Amino acid sequence: MSQHDDPTREAPPATQQQPLPRRATITDVAREAGTGKTSISRYLNGEMSVLSPELRARIEAAIARLDYQPNQMARGLKRGRNRLIGMLLADLTNPYTVEVLQGVEAACHALGLMPLICHAANEVEMERRYLQLLTTYRVEGVIVNALGVREETLRPVGGGGIPAVLVDRSVDGLVADMVGLDNRAAADLGTRHLLEQRFEDIWFVVQPFEQVSSRQLRELAFRDAMRAQSAARGHTLVLNLADAADVGRGLAQLDRAIDAANATNAANTANTTSAANAVPADNPGNSTALPRIALFAANAPVALRLALHLKARYGADWQARVALLSIDDPDWAELAGITTIRQPTYDIGYRAVEFLHERIEGVQSIARDCLLPGELIVRASTLR
């Protein structure tokens, strides 16, 4: 808990070459300008109307001469507000996260906030620790892309504690604003597209979703959309990307389904005996050997894992065997030619900050949800 005492509390004064130009303080400026600290402070805070042009000029000069920059820490200490907000990220490795971050940064910039970015790297323990750290720095609010947090962890935040807004997913038992994708609509959109393309076997592949509301919603919407008709079969496969063995099992299951689908496919189309060497077919304007089985990845990390496996198993031409559709639109999607549902990531981030800002400014209202629509981007992969 308590910090270890560090041996080098001060740099060895003997070796101290450069006089270490101690930053000028408000007192220095006051002296330099021949006035009191108050006036400097007023200048700093833009209370120009209350300063004589003459004094103001002197202050300006003194500040420039000393290259003075107010110490935010000190300001924050006094004011009780430091313009810092925390941004807790579950996984920066996910392009989604980075994109959201861009929106967050833009909004912070516009609102004069400074985001403290914390990356939990998929470790619940990290998440807890960072949250603690953030409160220690007295951030005025937090934006949380929660990992495995249950409500306890976030207790100090939200409700009674500091304002919080959730991104992408909600946390059980925690009441707070939330902004993210309209998951139901997005999953429905994707499923419908697949159905329209007449895929007969559709697998929704998703990471464990007990903890993650967005995944739950997507899976649920998928099942609902499938149930609404009878032309195709729907399945859900849970893939725990952090567990190699589990991934192995899941992929094997998928392989069997794919092989089966292609076997019947081949039978129907006649010829082409086993599952080997179907000519890739640039052949335009037909739909004979095209896959009747489609994979619907709940997000980009899943999609990537699937694509890598399929490529390894079926070679470069894997898309002749299976179609792939994914929520999230990572940069390689275009290259791989897979269909995606792009999230309005930038807006999500921007909106989250706006919500938080309002809360910080004292807005009291019930928790709000902001659900933004996804956009279907059809690529070759799912076209029959």
Next chain:
Amino acid sequence: MSQHDDPTREAPPATQQQPLPRRATITDVAREAGTGKTSISRYLNGEMSVLSPELRARIEAAIARLDYQPNQMARGLKRGRNRLIGMLLADLTNPYTVEVLQGVEAACHALGLMPLICHAANEVEMERRYLQLLTTYRVEGVIVNALGVREETLRPVGGGGIPAVLVDRSVDGLVADMVGLDNRAAADLGTRHLLEQRFEDIWFVVQPFEQVSSRQLRELAFRDAMRAQSAARGHTLVLNLADAADVGRGLAQLDRAIDAANATNAANTANTTSAANAVPADNPGNSTALPRIALFAANAPVALRLALHLKARYGADWQARVALLSIDDPDWAELAGITTIRQPTYDIGYRAVEFLHERIEGVQSIARDCLLPGELIVRASTLR
């Protein structure tokens, strides 16, 4: 410059439902424990040896009861050290950056530092502003993945100002520690590989590099490696990814080269008239129609741009026309099957923090360079 005065300085006291549980201060704890602030402070700083077990217990209890957490801002103000370091990132969109960040975070965590992450998003102006902001928060040091900064911008940093360490690239005229890829070795490694594979035409494609030392070094090493032999022709193509027109011109030039190479290739191999419909060829154990021209991308963003274009122009089978090798190993490289030179990104980040930490602790030495080796990962793309 000066902040606008915000209307809502305090939340309307009338609506203030919850008593807004003001965080406990050291004074509260002292009172609660029936002792002085000094002892609390001592406890906080781990000076246990100087506290009677009895008092210590009382303090522990009081802290727990009040859920007290020391205010880092206040500590920092007094001590002159706040354990904050700045991390200035040119482009989070580049997977390289995110990977480096992971190393940085790990190291910070290990050293009890808190990184303030700032994302310049490729805007020089942002970079300047963030640097300013960071000094305003009195960070103890900065790690800079510089964008377009020239020395002036970084003046307050490095040399006389706060400690800085550069990542990936150096900045003209700024003396500071630097850690990054061994660019010369990496580019040499890649070029040699291409030469060994008997490519006859090799294009090094790179973003404008006047400002960016790492790009310069890579390009230089490429040319050197090419000059050392005569079997193949080497070219450098500069692609300004931020300028669509420029990209268009560059890609067109590349297209011509590729078509030309494939024309002679076809001629030599006999048959296959124009540049159309060469059968993809899963055909094992031969090397007839394989490309004799290779593209060497200076980094992942360039590689992606190239791959996207090639796919658009030549279809899914573009790799039969051109080989692609890239410095950086983004996650889609495996999927696309392109050869890469992976940077030890995590180590780069980790090392950077270690360097910075030493400087913060007062280590005085000449600026150090830490060049880490890249690793060649050969994939189908460059195999003939």
Next chain:
DNA sequence: CTGTTAGCGCTTTCAG
């Protein structure tokens, strides 16, 4: 319009 005076929450002499 301007300066003086108290602190914000914490650390650190310096005396008990």
Next chain:
DNA sequence: CTGAAAGCGCTAACAG
């Protein structure tokens, strides 16, 4: 071993 007191750099009454 323990505590009182003086500030870190800044803001905010409160008087001129």
